[in-house]
Amino acid sequence: MTDRRTVVGPGPGAVGALTGLVVALVALGPALARGYLLAYDLVGVPDQPLMARVLGTDGSVPRAVPNDLVVVLLSTVLPGDVVQKVLLLAVFVLGGWGVGRLMPTRLAGAVAAVTLTWNAYVAERLAIGHWGFLLGLAALPWAVGAGTAVRRGEPGAVPRLCLVLALTGLAGSTALVMVTLLVVVLLVGTGWRDRMRPLGWSLLTAFGAAAPWLVPALRQAGSLPTDPEGVTAFAARADTPLGLLPSLLTTGGIWNPAVWPAERGSTVVAVVTLLLVMTAVAAGAGPWRRTGGATATAVLAAGALGLVLAAAGAVPGLRDLLRSVVVHVPGGGLLRDGQKFAALAVLPLACCAGLAAQRARAHVTNGAWLLLVVPVAVLPSLAWGVHGRLDPATYPGSWRALRAEVERATDATPGAVAVFPFTYYRRYAWNHDHVVLDPLPRLLDADVVENDDLPLADRVVRGEDPRAARIRRALDDGADLAAALAAEDVRWVVEQRDQPDRTGQLARLSALPIVWSAGDLTLRRVPGPPVPPPDRQAPVGVVLGAVTLLAALGVVLLPRRWRRWYARAR
Amino acid sequence: MAQRSDEGFALVPVIVSAVTGLVVAVAGSFAIVSVGTAKPSAPVDRPLITYDSQ
Numbered sequence: 001m002t003d004r005r006t007v008v009g010p011g012p013g014a015v016g017a018l019t020g021l022v023v024a025l026v027a028l029g030p031a032l033a034r035g036y037l038l039a040y041d042l043v044g045v046p047d048q049p050l051m052a053r054v055l056g057t058d059g060s061v062p063r064a065v066p067n068d069l070v071v072v073l074l075s076t077v078l079p080g081d082v083v084q085k086v087l088l089l090a091v092f093v094l095g096g097w098g099v100g101r102l103m104p105t106r107l108a109g110a111v112a113a114v115t116l117t118w119n120a121y122v123a124e125r126l127a128i129g130h131w132g133f134l135l136g137l138a139a140l141p142w143a144v145g146a147g148t149a150v151r152r153g154e155p156g157a158v159p160r161l162c163l164v165l166a167l168t169g170l171a172g173s174t175a176l177v178m179v180t181l182l183v184v185v186l187l188v189g190t191g192w193r194d195r196m197r198p199l200g201w202s203l204l205t206a207f208g209a210a211a212p213w214l215v216p217a218l219r220q221a222g223s224l225p226t227d228p229e230g231v232t233a234f235a236a237r238a239d240t241p242l243g244l245l246p247s248l249l250t251t252g253g254i255w256n257p258a259v260w261p262a263e264r265g266s267t268v269v270a271v272v273t274l275l276l277v278m279t280a281v282a283a284g285a286g287p288w289r290r291t292g293g294a295t296a297t298a299v300l301a302a303g304a305l306g307l308v309l310a311a312a313g314a315v316p317g318l319r320d321l322l323r324s325v326v327v328h329v330p331g332g333g334l335l336r337d338g339q340k341f342a343a344l345a346v347l348p349l350a351c352c353a354g355l356a357a358q359r360a361r362a363h364v365t366n367g368a369w370l371l372l373v374v375p376v377a378v379l380p381s382l383a384w385g386v387h388g389r390l391d392p393a394t395y396p397g398s399w400r401a402l403r404a405e406v407e408r409a410t411d412a413t414p415g416a417v418a419v420f421p422f423t424y425y426r427r428y429a430w431n432h433d434h435v436v437l438d439p440l441p442r443l444l445d446a447d448v449v450e451n452d453d454l455p456l457a458d459r460v461v462r463g464e465d466p467r468a469a470r471i472r473r474a475l476d477d478g479a480d481l482a483a484a485l486a487a488e489d490v491r492w493v494v495e496q497r498d499q500p501d502r503t504g505q506l507a508r509l510s511a512l513p514i515v516w517s518a519g520d521l522t523l524r525r526v527p528g529p530p531v532p533p534p535d536r537q538a539p540v541g542v543v544l545g546a547v548t549l550l551a552a553l554g555v556v557l558l559p560r561r562w563r564r565w566y567a568r569a570r
Numbered sequence: 571m572a573q574r575s576d577e578g579f580a581l582v583p584v585i586v587s588a589v590t591g592l593v594v595a596v597a598g599s600f601a602i603v604s605v606g607t608a609k610p611s612a613p614v615d616r617p618l619i620t621y622d623s624q
Contacts, residue, residue: 040621258622425619435623455620500616 012109016100017093019113019372024092026376027118027126029384031088035392036081038428038436040259042129044084046395048072049445056216057537058447061223061333061464066212066545067132067172068442081392088126091134092117098141099347103354104291107361111371112354115280116141118375120239120252120264121346123382127259127389129437130340136175137343139168143179144347147186148295150198158198159555162205166552169209169545173331174340178306180206182344185302190294208548215541217331224469226333227462230454231323234461235313236339240270248310250277251346253339258435259389261381273378277349283359284352299348306344313338393431398519399443405516405523406444406492415491415531416447416467420509421501422475423451424463428498440494447534449490481508486528495522 010018031037036044050072052058056065074083096113103109116137125133142164149157161183168179180202187199207214236253238244239260247253250273252264263269288296312318313336326332353371361368381387406417419440426438441448451472452463463469467488474484485493495506498520512524 256622258624423618425621425623427619427623435619435621455618456622457620500618502618 010106011101012103012106013097013101015106016103016109016113017097019100019110020092020094020096020117021089023096023114023117024089026384027092027122027382027386028085028088028390030388031385031390031392032085033392034081035394037084037088037129037390038393038431038439039389039391039434040128040256040425041437042084042131042390043437043439043442044071044080045439045443046080046400048075048080048442051445052447052534052536053441055539055542056212057539057542058534059216059220059223059537061220061452062173062213062216062541064172065216066170066542069212069542070170084131087131087135091122091131091138094135095138095141098138098145099350099354101145102141102351103358105358107368108354108358110354110369111357112350114372114375115353116346116350118379118382119346119349120250120261120379121342123261123379123386124239124252124254124256124259125340126382127386128254128256130174132172133174133178133340133343135171136168136178137346139164139171139175139179140182140343140347141350143168143182144186144295144299147183147298148292150187150195151295156556158201159552161198162201163552163556165202165205166209166549169206169212169549173210173213173334176206176209177334178341178343181305181341182299182302182347185305186295186298189298189301205548205552208544208551211541211544211548213541214331215544216537219537220330220464223464224462224466226326226336226464228323228327229459230333230336230461231313231319231326233454233456233459234337235319236310236342237314239264240273241265241267242270242274244311244314246270246274248307248339248342248345250274251342251349253310253342255337255339261379261387263379263381269378276374276378280349280353280356283356284354285348287355287359288351296351299351303345303348306341309335309341310339310345388432389434391432391434393428396430396519398521401518402494402516402521402523403443403445406446406494409492409515409523409525410446413491413525414533415526415528416449416489416534417444417492417494418449418471418485418488418490418526419494419496421496421499421503421505422468422471423499424454426496426499440496444494446492449488475503475505475508481505482512482526485526489528489531489534491526491528491531493524493526495524496520497522 038044048068048071053060054068054072056062071083078086095116099112099116100109103112122134146157146161146164150161165179165183169176183202187195187202234255236244236248237255238247239252239254240247240250244253250270285300312322322335326336357368357371360371385391410417419438424438425435427433427435438450441450449467449471451468452465453472454461454463471484471488474481493509493512495509497506509524512526514522515525516523
C-alpha cells in the first residue's frame with residue numbers, strides 16, 4: 001500500500017508517529033503531569049499489588065485481565081502514575097505511527113494520524129477511561145500492515161502478524177477481539193484458500209493471547225449470569241442531534257451521556273462533521289482501493305462490520321440476538337457495549353482522510369496542511385486532558401496508611417475486606433470530584449468485596465459476584481449486616497465517610513469495633529470464626545498468554561539475532 | 571530548515587503550522603465548551619454516584 005520511493009527524509013510512518021505525539025501533548029495536556037488519573041474506569045493506584053484478581057484466578061469476572069497485570073508489571077519499574085501516562089501516550093504515538101506507515105506520503109500520513117487519534121471515539125473512550133480499547137485502536141493499523149504483508153506472501157510476515165496479535169492481547173479482551181476480527185476479514189476474501197495456514201496461526205495466537213481472560217471466563221462456575229439489562233443500558237446512543245447512525249459514522253455514540261463532548265450536541269457541528277466524514281470517504285476510498293486493492297476493501301469491510309456491531313444493541317432483532325449471546329455465552333458480556341467496535345470504522349476513515357488530503361494537495365498545494373486541524377476544529381473538547389476530565393490527583397496520606405493497616409490486619413486475622421458505602425463509583429474532593437470506580441480493590445493487597453452492581457441514572461445493571469449480591473440483599477432486607485458480612489468471610493470493613501450514604505449503611509456498621517481511622521477512612525473489624533484460605537485457581541490463562549507472547553516474540557526476533565551472531569562469527 | 575522532498579512537501583512549516591493551528595483551534599473553542607461546569611459539593615447525603623453521573 002505504501003510507496004516510499006519519492007520520499008526524502010522521514011517517511012510517512014515517522015511523520016505519523018510525530019503527529020501522534022503532538023496530538024497526544026495537546027489532547028492530554030495537564031493529564032501528563034505527575035499524579036494519578038482517576039476518571040470513571042481509569043483507575044491508577046500507587047504500587048498496585050499482584051493479586052489473584054489481577055491474574056484472573058479469584059473466580060471473579062476477568063474484566064481487567066490482563067490489563068491490570070500489565071500495569072502491575074510496569075509498576076515494578078515505573079511509578080504507577082507514570083505507567084498511566086506511558087500507556088496513554090502509546091495510544092497516540094503507536095496509532096499515528098501505524099497508520100502513517102500505511103500511507104504513501106507524509107501529508108497523507110500526518111492527516112491519517114490526526115484523524116485516527118483525534119475523533120469522538122478517542123474523546124469518549126478517553127473520558128470514560130477505556131485505555132485498553134484505545135490501545136486496540138492503535139494496534140489496528142499494525143495488523144493491517146502485517147496482514148497486507150501476509151497477503152503478499154512476504155517472508156516473515158506471518159510471525160509478524162502473530163506478534164501484533166500477541167502484543168494486542170496485553171491490552172485486554174476488547175482490543176484483541178477487534179484486531180482479530182480485522183485480521184480474519186483481511187485474510188479471508190479472494191484467494192482465502194492460499195491463506196488457510198496464516199489464518200490458522202493467527203487464530204491460534206489470538207486464542208493463546210485471549211487465554212488470560214478466556215480461561216477464567218470459562219471457569220466461572222460460581223458467578224451469577226450476566227444481566228441482560230446491560231445490553232439495553234450499554235447500547236450505542238445518538239450523541240448528536242442527527243440520530244444514531246450519523247453519530248456512529250462520525251465515530252461517536254458511546255452509551256454514556258456523561259462523557260459526550262459538548263460540541264457533539266450542536267447540530268451545526270454534527271452536520272459539518274458528517275459532511276467531512278462523507279467527503280473523506282468519497283475522496284479517499286477510490287484511490288485507496290486502486291492502490292491498496294483487496295486490502296483496502298477488506299479494511300473498509302471490517303469498518304462496516306464494526307459499525308454493525310456498534311449498532312447491534314440498539315437495533316430490534318439484532319438486540320435480541322445480542323442479548324442471548326451476552327446471557328448464554330461465557331465471556332459474551334464483552335459484546336454488550338458494542339459501540340467500542342466502532343474503532344474498526346475509525347481506521348478506514350483515517351486512511352481515507354489521509355488519501356483524500358493527498359488528493360487535495362494536487363489542487364491546493366500550499367493549503368493542504370490546513371486539513372490537519374480539521375479534526376481538531378470540529379472536536380475541540382478533546383484537548384487539554386479531554387477538557388479537564390483527566391486531571392491528575394494525589395492520594396491523601398490516609399489512603400497509603402490504610403493500605404499498610406489492612407495488610408497488617410489481614411495478616412493477623414485473614415479474611416476478605418468489604419468497602420462501604422456498598423457502591424461501585426466514588427467522587428472524591430481530592431480528585432476534583434470526578435466520578436471514578438472505587439480505587440480500593442486495586443490499592444489494597446487483599447480480597448476486596450465490592451458491590452459490582454452498575455448503578456445508572458435510570459436503572460441498575462446487576463453484577464455477577466454472588467457474595468456482593470448476598471450482602472446487598474442483607475442491606476435491602478434490613479438483616480444483621482455484621483452477621484451477613486461474617487458469613488461471606490468478610491473480617492474487615494473499610495468505611496469511606498466522604499461518600500454519599502443516603503440509606504444509612506455506615507450507621508449499621510457502627511457497632512463493629514474500630515481498629516484504625518484517619519482522614520475520611522475507618523477500618524473496622526468484623527467478628528467471626530477463622531476464615532479458611534480462599535479457593536484460588538491455577539493461573540493457567542496467564543501462563544498460556546505468556547507462552548503465546550514469548551513464542552511470537554521468539555519467532556520474530558530470535559532468527560534475526562541468530563543471523564547477526566552468524567554474521568559476526570564469520 | 572525545511573527539508574523539501576521531491577513530493578513537494580515541506581515538513582517543518584507543516585509541523586509549525588499544524589501546532590499553531592491546533593493551539594488556535596483549541597483556545598478559540600474552549601470558550602464554547604467551558605460554559606456551565608460548576609462542580610458539586612461533597613456532603614455524604616448527596617445522591618448516589620452512578621456510572622453515568624457527570
